[in-house]
Amino acid sequence: MNETTETLEHEAALARDLGKQWECRVVKMRQFYPVDYALMMPLDKDRVGALAELKCRTCQHDTYDTYMISLRKVVEIRALCAEQRLGGFIVVRFTDGDYYWSLRSPRKANDPAGRHVGVFDRQRDVPPKGPGSVRYEMEPVLHIPMAEFNLL
Numbered sequence: 001m002n003e004t005t006e007t008l009e010h011e012a013a014l015a016r017d018l019g020k021q022w023e024c025r026v027v028k029m030r031q032f033y034p035v036d037y038a039l040m041m042p043l044d045k046d047r048v049g050a051l052a053e054l055k056c057r058t059c060q061h062d063t064y065d066t067y068m069i070s071l072r073k074v075v076e077i078r079a080l081c082a083e084q085r086l087g088g089f090i091v092v093r094f095t096d097g098d099y100y101w102s103l104r105s106p107r108k109a110n111d112p113a114g115r116h117v118g119v120f121d122r123q124r125d126v127p128p129k130g131p132g133s134v135r136y137e138m139e140p141v142l143h144i145p146m147a148e149f150n151l152l
Contacts, residue, residue, distance in 0.1 A: 003031065007056065010056040010093070011036065011054045011055075011056060012028070013093075014054050014056060014091065014093045014098065015028065015037055015054060017098065017152075018039075018052070018054070018091055018098070018152070019039075021098075021152055022039065023042050024039045024040055024041065024042050024049065025039075025040040025045055026038075026039055026040070026052075027039075027040060034073065034076035034077060034080060035051045035052065035053055035076070035077050035080060035088075036052065036053050036054050037051070037052045037053075037054055038050075038051055038052075039051070039052055039087075039089075048084070048086060049086065049087060050081075050086050050087035050088060050089060051077055051080055051081055051086055051087075051088050051089070052088070052089040052090070052091050052100075053069070053073060053077060053089070053090050053091070054091050054092075054093075055069075055090070055091070055092045055093070056092070056093040057092060057093065057094050057095070058095060059094060059095060060094055060095050060096040061092075061094040061096055061097060061099055061146060061149070062096075062146060063094075064146065065145065065146060066143035066144055066145050066146060067090070067092065067101070067143070067144045067146060067149065068141045068142070068143055068144075069090060069141060069142055069144065070139060070140075070141055070142075071139075071140040071141055071142045072139070072140070074090075074103070074142050077103060078103050081103060087102065087103075087104070088102070088103035088104070089101065089102055089103065090103070090144070091152070092149070097151055097152070098151070098152035099146075099149040099150060099151055099152060100149065100150055100152055101144055101148055101149045101150070105148050
């Protein structure tokens with residue numbers, strides 16, 4: 001999905017709130033970098049402590065059983081975090097609160113939905129923007145059970 005001025009403003013507000021909550025400086029990465037933000041260490045403001053993908057959604061956190069995100073995005077963030085031994089997070093602002101998921105979260109064996117890979121079909125899942133508009137895009141996605149998210 002392309003970043004718009006509106007999505008960037010919502011993400012920036014979430015980044016400010018995240019920085020206050022976790023007492024760290026939150027730095028926006030360049031466009032097209034695999035991850036949105038670097039979370040700087042509280043005691044060493046020039047050292048990255050974690051990487052975070054920030055998203056804003058227009059539904060409550062419990063609207064769906066799982067949170068869907070690009071599998072490629074998760075793989076790229078995990079690789080960057082593993083290479084530098086950093087923490088990694090998906091942080092989502094829902095209409096009823098802010099939630100986060102650690103990329104190091106263990107799978108919960110008793111969760112019937114379970115973390116799983118699916119396919120997002122833009123033609124099926126997102127209506128065209130106008131008459132004659134055809135959008136066809138399929139992408140592997142990771143479905144993360146909402147039970148694995150924590151309230152910020």
